[in-house]
Amino acid sequence: MRFVTGRDTKLHPALQELIKEQRRIITEIQRVADESRYRCLCGNTYPDATAFNDHRATCQLLRVAIIGDIVRVSRLLGRTPAVSDYEYRRLPEMPSVSTITSQLGIFRRWNDAVTEAGLTPNKKGNHQ
Helix, strand or coil, X not given: CCCCCCCCCCCCHHHHHHHHHHHHHHXXXXXXXXXXXXXXXXXXXXXXHHHHHHHHCCCHHHHHHHHHHHHHHHHXXXXXXXXXXXXXXXXXXXXXXXXXXXXXXXXXXXXXXXXXXXXXXXXXXXXX
């Protein structure tokens, strides 16, 4: 084997095969990353952010997962979580409260999500 110093330098066949395999692996990693970039919790994948967000706004599995995560956080705290409590303790795959309410409109307000989770919403300024 020799070091590559220019474009016309011939590489050892084993090194050529190694480079070819590395390129194949990189291409596969990029394909998987692109495929999973817009993957909902329900398993569906989408070609772009617009289609992905259109789906997430109506995905019932995502809605149930969000409610379950709110309940999980409330059990950790022993009380109804405020927005800041949820943001700090939500699972990484869960969307933020602003995404849940504003961007996707899954719930109109945080208290709507809390109520649907079977919890009593906090009164303004009434959280610890």
